[in-house]
Amino acid sequence: MAIRGGRPAARAGRPPATAYRLSWRILDALEAVAARWPARAEGAVKWLLLAPALAVVGLLVFGLVVMADASLRVMDFRTYQLGEDYSTANYVRLFGWGAFHATLWRSLVATLLVTLFCLLLAFPYAYALTRTASARLRRVLLVGLFLPFFVGQVVRAYGWLVILGQQGLVNQALGLVGLGPYRLLFSYPTVLFGLVQYMLPFAVLMLAPALAAIPEEIERAAASCGASRGRTLLRVVLPMARPGLIAAALVVATLTLTDFAMPAILGGGTNDFLANLVHDQFFRTSNAGLGSAIALVLTLLGTTVAGLLLAAAGVGALGLRGAR
Amino acid sequence: MSEPSFSTSRRRLLGGATALGAGLAMPAILRAQEPAKPAELIVRAWGGVWVDSLKKGVSDPFTAKTGIAIRHDLTEDNEIKPRIWAAVAQGRTPPIHVNWDTTANATSSALRGVCEDLSDLPNLAKVLPLAKPIGLTGVPIVNLYSYVYVLANRPEAFPGGPPTSWNVLLEPRFKGRIALYNDGIGFHPVAQVVGGGKVSDIPGNMEACWAFIRKLKEQKPLLGEDPDFTNWFQKGEIDVACTISSNAREAKAKGVNVAWTVPKEGAKVDTDGMWIPKGLPANELYWAKRYIDFALSTEAQQVWLDGLGLPGVAPGLKPPADLVGDPSYPTSEKDYERLILIAPKIQAEHTAEWFARFKEIMQS
Numbered sequence: 001m002a003i004r005g006g007r008p009a010a011r012a013g014r015p016p017a018t019a020y021r022l023s024w025r026i027l028d029a030l031e032a033v034a035a036r037w038p039a040r041a042e043g044a045v046k047w048l049l050l051a052p053a054l055a056v057v058g059l060l061v062f063g064l065v066v067m068a069d070a071s072l073r074v075m076d077f078r079t080y081q082l083g084e085d086y087s088t089a090n091y092v093r094l095f096g097w098g099a100f101h102a103t104l105w106r107s108l109v110a111t112l113l114v115t116l117f118c119l120l121l122a123f124p125y126a127y128a129l130t131r132t133a134s135a136r137l138r139r140v141l142l143v144g145l146f147l148p149f150f151v152g153q154v155v156r157a158y159g160w161l162v163i164l165g166q167q168g169l170v171n172q173a174l175g176l177v178g179l180g181p182y183r184l185l186f187s188y189p190t191v192l193f194g195l196v197q198y199m200l201p202f203a204v205l206m207l208a209p210a211l212a213a214i215p216e217e218i219e220r221a222a223a224s225c226g227a228s229r230g231r232t233l234l235r236v237v238l239p240m241a242r243p244g245l246i247a248a249a250l251v252v253a254t255l256t257l258t259d260f261a262m263p264a265i266l267g268g269g270t271n272d273f274l275a276n277l278v279h280d281q282f283f284r285t286s287n288a289g290l291g292s293a294i295a296l297v298l299t300l301l302g303t304t305v306a307g308l309l310l311a312a313a314g315v316g317a318l319g320l321r322g323a324r
Numbered sequence: 325m326s327e328p329s330f331s332t333s334r335r336r337l338l339g340g341a342t343a344l345g346a347g348l349a350m351p352a353i354l355r356a357q358e359p360a361k362p363a364e365l366i367v368r369a370w371g372g373v374w375v376d377s378l379k380k381g382v383s384d385p386f387t388a389k390t391g392i393a394i395r396h397d398l399t400e401d402n403e404i405k406p407r408i409w410a411a412v413a414q415g416r417t418p419p420i421h422v423n424w425d426t427t428a429n430a431t432s433s434a435l436r437g438v439c440e441d442l443s444d445l446p447n448l449a450k451v452l453p454l455a456k457p458i459g460l461t462g463v464p465i466v467n468l469y470s471y472v473y474v475l476a477n478r479p480e481a482f483p484g485g486p487p488t489s490w491n492v493l494l495e496p497r498f499k500g501r502i503a504l505y506n507d508g509i510g511f512h513p514v515a516q517v518v519g520g521g522k523v524s525d526i527p528g529n530m531e532a533c534w535a536f537i538r539k540l541k542e543q544k545p546l547l548g549e550d551p552d553f554t555n556w557f558q559k560g561e562i563d564v565a566c567t568i569s570s571n572a573r574e575a576k577a578k579g580v581n582v583a584w585t586v587p588k589e590g591a592k593v594d595t596d597g598m599w600i601p602k603g604l605p606a607n608e609l610y611w612a613k614r615y616i617d618f619a620l621s622t623e624a625q626q627v628w629l630d631g632l633g634l635p636g637v638a639p640g641l642k643p644p645a646d647l648v649g650d651p652s653y654p655t656s657e658k659d660y661e662r663l664i665l666i667a668p669k670i671q672a673e674h675t676a677e678w679f680a681r682f683k684e685i686m687q688s
Contacts, residue, residue, distance in 0.1 A: 080409075
């Protein structure tokens with residue numbers, strides 16, 4: 001008897017040649033190698049698996065050490081070389097510099113507002129995405145979610161220049177009813193608007209799995225116990241969606257705090273964030289010392305924001321196994 | 325009669341043939357002495373009209389003469405600088421062969437010691453003294469032309485005639501409709517004068533400059549870079565700006581109604597140049613120098629700078645027809661009297677300090 005489309009069957013007692021695939025043989029070989037791994041060194045396996053990630057983190061830490069070194073040395077503008085002596089002069093200058101205060105405050109307020117708006121807007125979107133019974137609506141929502149990822153941040157920012165400019169679509173539409181033109185670009189609210197639009201898909205993406213993990217039966221159970229939809233949302237869904245909310249807040253907050261393109265393009269040059277200030281020092285004034293100092297402050301700030309969020313919610317809020 | 329004549333002719337013919345042979349052989353000998361040609365040279369440039377003009381006037385003719393292709397790298401001048409500095413510090417080959425740069429920015433690289441010396445360029449002896457930088461050791465940068473930071477404006481916004489003073493920037497009707505460079509470049513000396521100070525007080529005492537810029541901040545100016553100005557004029561976002569005349573001229577060429585003027589207080593004049601980073605292989609350094617030398621020639625400058633509308637350092641250049649008599653195209657000492665020149669070394673040594681003050685005012 002012949003296998004259809006294949007070779008004749010092997011003689012009884014021996015598996016056909018095609019039954020044992022090459023990939024299985026490779027896995028067997030790997031297992032054989034693993035079996036030779038000394039039992040005493042079993043604890044090293046997890047570190048071996050972690051090694052690539054640790055290497056990446058190590059590189060980042062190395063970069064931070066290099067920047068810390070540069071931040072403690074002052075640029076000599078007669079030779080454009082960093083001085084040899086260590087001092088805190090860059091930090092003293094930084095904390096006494098009005099532009100830094102303004103930029104720091106602007107970045108922090110934006111982080112807070114953009115995170116808040118994104119969570120408010122992302123929640124209903126993610127809820128509809130995970131709860132809708134209509135496959136068509138789900139497809140539309142998924143396209144709406146992923147499409148922005150195919151358009152880079154800079155392109156999207158330029159898109160807003162076209163839409164919100166003096167001769168842009170919005171002002172043209174307003175002109176039809178005898179209004180405007182208005183200056184809609186190059187202000188702080190425009191930067192916030194651009195950031196919310198950019199960050200929203202990230203927030204939805206972080207929230208959707210958390211909402212999908214909440215069984216619908218629980219909501220129905222709450223309803224059957226007499227809870228209104230609002231009460232179910234507040235007392236059941238939101239607390240259970242906490243890991244997703246915290247993860248979304250973490251991603252949006254850290255990305256907003258360190259954003260460069262939106263303030264640069266939509267801010268008109270007078271609404272910079274800290275990342276713009278870092279860029280200016282490295283690339284405009286060639287002051288690697290001051291630039292490193294600002295970059296380290298920004299890193300510290302980002303870490304603090306993430307730490308505060310996790311401290312407020314608890315690491316367990318991220319849904320990590322065994323975490324509290 | 326005919327014999328001597330023939331004889332003379334033969335001698336002439338033989339002499340001519342020898343000369344011709346020598347003439348034909350000479351370039352081959354010279355070529356043999358020339359280092360190997362690289363397949364291409366990378367020249368950093370600004371985009372838009374800047375790179376288009378460079379390509380037409382310098383790069384394409386250079387390729388035609390030498391067979392070496394020119395690749396233009398449009399990385400911003402400020403952004404290529406740290407990459408070059410890092411390459412030189414680490415002993416790597418730099419990312420570009422020739423850096424077309426503002427003289428002030430280039431001076432910081434010269435002060436750091438990453439520029440090759442260009443004092444052996446043959447054409448350097450034939451051009452205006454402006455080509456050699458002041459206050460630096462040797463010739464680490466070659467200046468190629470000058471340009472003026474003019475008061476560009478939309479004529480519709482000035483029905484009574486073009487503005488005559490930088491003070492128009494403070495008029496309430498232009499609130500939110502004025503633009504400056506985002507590091508204040510090109511505006512500091514003018515602000516010093518309009519603010520009641522003296523140019524000679526720069527850099528020691530610039531309080532007049534900062535006081536004027538503080539007033540200007542209330543006007544909510546837009547801050548941008550070269551392409552932004554053209555774009556903003558095109559899109560009707562601004563009425564008046566302090567920008568390089570070339571940007572205004574480009575906007576005009578694109579059909580935007582833009583004019584420009586040098587107000588009574590004067591305007592800042594600056595130069596751009598080219599330099600070669602250290603660390604190139606010897607043959608590439610040789611051909612990079614040949615490129616800059618060619619950029620100094622009258623032949624190249626006439627075409628290149630016609631496109632930019634800027635006065636070059638080569639002698640005998642003819643101004644483009646639309647710029648004859650234009651104060652943004654200075655050709656005589658009298659023209660330069662209206663303009664304010666700050667030594668690039670002073671600019672390089674104080675850029676960070678001026679930038680910090682400008683940012684402090686504009687970001688607060």
